[in-house]
Amino acid sequence: MTSDSTILGRCPDCGAEIEPYQSLIEFEEADGTTGVFAECYSCDEVVRPE
Numbered sequence: 042m043t044s045d046s047t048i049l050g051r052c053p054d055c056g057a058e059i060e061p062y063q064s065l066i067e068f069e070e071a072d073g074t075t076g077v078f079a080e081c082y083s084c085d086e087v088v089r090p091e
C-alpha cells in the first residue's frame with residue numbers, strides 16, 4: 042500500500058487511480074452508501090471507481 046487512502050478508487054476498465062478532483066457526481070446508492078462517478082483521464086470516459 043502506498044497513498045491509496047487519498048484516492049477514490051481505480052478505474053474498472055484500465056485500473057488507473059482516480060483522484061478526488063476527478064469526481065463529477067455523487068449519488069446515494071440503494072443501500073444508503075454514497076457512490077461517485079468520476080472521469081478517468083486514461084480512458085477519457087466517466088467511470089465508477091472501485
Ligand SMILES: [Zn+2]
Pocket residue numbers: 052053054055056057081082083084085088
Ligand atoms: Zn480508465
